[in-house]
Amino acid sequence: MNKHLLTTLVAVGSAAFGSYHYGIYKERQKHSDILPLKQAELLHKHSQKPGFPLFASVSAAVPATTPTAQDVNLTATPSRVSEIMKFGFPSLDSVRSYSDFVLSYDRRNRVPYWVFEHLTAESIAKNEAVDRSKCEFRPDDSIHPYFQSQNSDYRRSGFDRGHMAAAGNHKRHQKHCDDTFYLTNMAPQVGQGFNRDSWERLEYYTRTLTKTYPNVYVCTGPLYLPRQEDDGKKYVKYQVIGNNNVAVPTHFYKIIVGETSDNRLEMEAYVMPNQVISDDTPLTVFQVPPESVERAAGLLFFDRINKKQLTKINGKKV
Amino acid sequence: MNKHLLTTLVAVGSAAFGSYHYGIYKERQKHSDILPLKQAELLHKHSQKPGFPLFASVSAAVPATTPTAQDVNLTATPSRVSEIMKFGFPSLDSVRSYSDFVLSYDRRNRVPYWVFEHLTAESIAKNEAVDRSKCEFRPDDSIHPYFQSQNSDYRRSGFDRGHMAAAGNHKRHQKHCDDTFYLTNMAPQVGQGFNRDSWERLEYYTRTLTKTYPNVYVCTGPLYLPRQEDDGKKYVKYQVIGNNNVAVPTHFYKIIVGETSDNRLEMEAYVMPNQVISDDTPLTVFQVPPESVERAAGLLFFDRINKKQLTKINGKKV
16 A cells, blocks of 8 residues: 555656656656666655755754743753864754754755764753653754655654654753754664663663763764675665655664763763664673774764873773 | 685774773674674774874865965865855865865765866867876875775776766866866766766766856766665665775766856756666656755755746756
């Protein structure tokens, strides 16, 4: 039935482009050995919504809502952004600042490149005024419609809308929690056995670090790692879901920096596969050298750290 | 033998990380059902060169060399960049300006996101002073070493180092031609039957447009298109080559805008699969709606065009 729906959409999409486009389409079918038809369909399916760019191609970090006098601490103030991004931006593509976290959005894959948070004991403390059940998953209209993911992309995909900035990390205000439900902060995650289990264990562990460090900085995001196949060659392969082809990452990373009261910095780096993981697997199994994540992600994390301050990596003195 | 070399490098890489990392590595092997060992190796292989970021994470558009008084027209002057990028930047990630073209570099895939050129009859005219055989493929050291592609990645891969900004488009000075040989301007292309044949036909066709239009603007880059597999799900799959895992795109796009002497703009958009294509396939077969490329690439092309000026798309009046 899904397949039938897809075919219908493709047909409608093609028809909408009129006879000229149809002519090209027929011509392409003749040459379907060259541009495989299924790929052509996937490409053309998007012609459902023709039209030209409405948005500027890149926006600087801006608050999602306009601050008012009473409400200023609920938006991404420049000072809060500076606090969160104290150790540098991993990249500057499609950066969005929300009330309590900052991200860079991957418009090709419709998931974030990275999401940056700053946690303290206070920001994660239990707060009766914040009700997670009031939060709603929703697209961020500051992203051009071509590149947004939608709730419909995730529906019946078999994947959770997995938070990169965890809702439980942002409990000072209802709006802080609400903002983590923007779909720009999501990536498709295996639910049972990963998002709701071992990945959540890692998120919980990250929060416990606020007992050790007055300031905890966290950068979280997806990876698309190659595998060697039987032909001896390496391939990157990942599923895409929904009409918007939202990428299902093969792995997720989390880089954590704890800042001690005497300004020493301690770093931990984790990579977990986006699959069912046994609950008794220790988190340390997933520790990796931070630079291996940088190479795989194409990003530089905590670039502005003074190396003299960095005293530990993955529990080992450096 | 290649395989043997790879294994050796992995072993050396692991050893270099010392006994602590070795401990984690052994632990990981026990849990190899969770993080498949081959993936773990691919991730850890990069630990050959441990160390922290040396470069700023993002550079603004800067000339690759410092201009001198005599040499200023051989570098990317602000006015030349403005000319090339007249109709807007498709994105702003890792932008590099060379003497006669501008690109944005995909640090995760080690190939460009997009490469922008401005062609005129003069810039492509035969010039005895420019000798292509003197040009050498070389990495651009303004890209952090973690994210560079190297000649060794392409060697024995079976793929050509395919120019995005074609060498034949930049004949005013030897340096203009030289610059097109930076590996930042390359992506792995099937050689015989594609790069040296049908793709070159498209490049040649683009140059002929300078007879029709006083100004021709060209944006070229890679695509990674999903295919539906037998399980009914859509997957993106592409090979990666060399130690740096340089992505082999599934397709390439070229968006061309011709500006007439009375300021009308005419656009053509092409997508070709990175595979052997019969020489008698007409180029029009590969024409696609421009917005389908925008959606697939995650980019907005010619965003600053005044829609009233745009009078034709793919030969059809709009």
